[in-house]
Amino acid sequence: MTLPVASERVHVRAPGKLNVFFEVGDVHEDGYHDVASAYQAVSLYEDVWAEPSDDFTLSxxxxxxxxxxxxxxxxxxxxxARMVAQRIGYDGGVHLDIVKNVPVAGGMGGGSADAAAALVACDALWGGQLGSAELQRLAARLGADVPFALMGGTAIGTGRGDQLSPALAQGRFEWVMVTSDTGLSTPEVYGHLDAMRAQPDIAPPRAVPGVDPEVLQALRAGNAAALAARTRNDLQPAALSLRPDLGDVLEAGERAGALVGFVSGSGPTIAFLASDPAAALDLQVTLSAAGHVALHVHGPVAGARVLAR
Structure with missing residues (x-):
């Protein structure tokens, strides 16, 4: 059926994410892994505009x-977009205009943020009124990071990362992101991690991944130094093995005063945690002067939401 269109054009903004803690379990027969992640949404956004169309197109x-x-x-x-149309019985189309600021294939969930924004935008455009629980259900069918892009803030993800529980995070955390011109394939990084773990000198992962309780305590207290002491990304060794140059970036940032640096998700984006906004600005300037593309962002921020016209 054709539903009434709520607006001629809907604008939704969704955030990129960091995995401030990421533990990867054993690989299953289907090639997937159980994970335990502490997600934080940060102020690097994807913008999606949705408008009526006869077909499903995007720019x-x-x-x-x-x-x-x-x-x-x-x-x-x-x-x-097609999923929302099918769910509500809408027989028209939509044109999506996507403006990306999150690095492509950079380990910050940009594509997932686009998907979350499209879910919200199409639901609003077509007057679907699906509600957050149903949008989360649809998001989980699209990929592990899409539900978090809808939720935003800070959350713990388990299972394949899509079983979310909100986590309390006090205050504001200051991050400097160093992006790369060349992306890394998430499946390739996971596959390389599995190959590395098959070597006898790599300790096997725990059977059931879990987030370090001290990470939760640091987030709850808004304590950047405590969080820096407990950050972890099990994908980092594989990403550094595939891209050894990222190790030089990590060393440069930590020499320049970062509390800690780590590969974001499957990489190649590097995240540095700073003690305060002034320290983050100094770090951004130092890394930019060294020839890196460095961005100062903060978290946590809200998930996908409709913006006023």
Whole structure:
């Protein structure tokens, strides 16, 4: 059926994310892994505009290289739009205009943020009124990071990362992100981790991943130094093995005063935690002067939401 369109054009903004803690369990027969993650949404955003169309189409632009972003049904945002239409029985189409600021294939969930934004935008455009629980259910079908892009804030993810529980985080954490011109394939990084773990000198992962309780305590207290002492990313050794140059970036940031640096998700984006906004600005300036693309962001921030016209 054709539903009444709530607006001629809907604008939704969704955040990129960091995994401030990421433990990866054993690989299953289907190739997937159980994980335990502490997610934080940060102020690096994807913007999606949705408007009525006879078909399902999209255009992509942004401040990052978007040449590798598909414009067909391989794109999670377009799949999200079709999913909403099917769920509410809408027989029209939509055009999605995506403006990307999160690095593509950078380990910050940019594609997942696009999908979350598309779910919210299409629901609003078509007057679906699906509600947050149903949108979360649809999001989980699109990928592990999509539900968190909807939720935002700080959360603990288990299972494949899509079983979310909100986590209390006091105050504001200051991050400097160093991006890379060349992305890393998430499946390739996981596959390389499995290959590395098959070597006898790599300790096997725990059977059931879990988030370190001290990470939760540091987030709850808003204590950047305590969080820095407990950050962890099990994918980092594999990402550094595939991209040894990232190790030089980590060393440069920590020499320049970062409390800690780590690979974001599957990489290659590097996240540095700073003690306060002034320290973050100094770190950004130092890394930029060394020739890196360095961005100062903060977290936690809200998840996908409709912006006023």
């Amino acid at each position: 992509v632009s942004g401040s990052v290289d978007v040449s590798g972003v598909p414009a067909d049904d391989r794109n999670l945002a377009l799949r999200a």
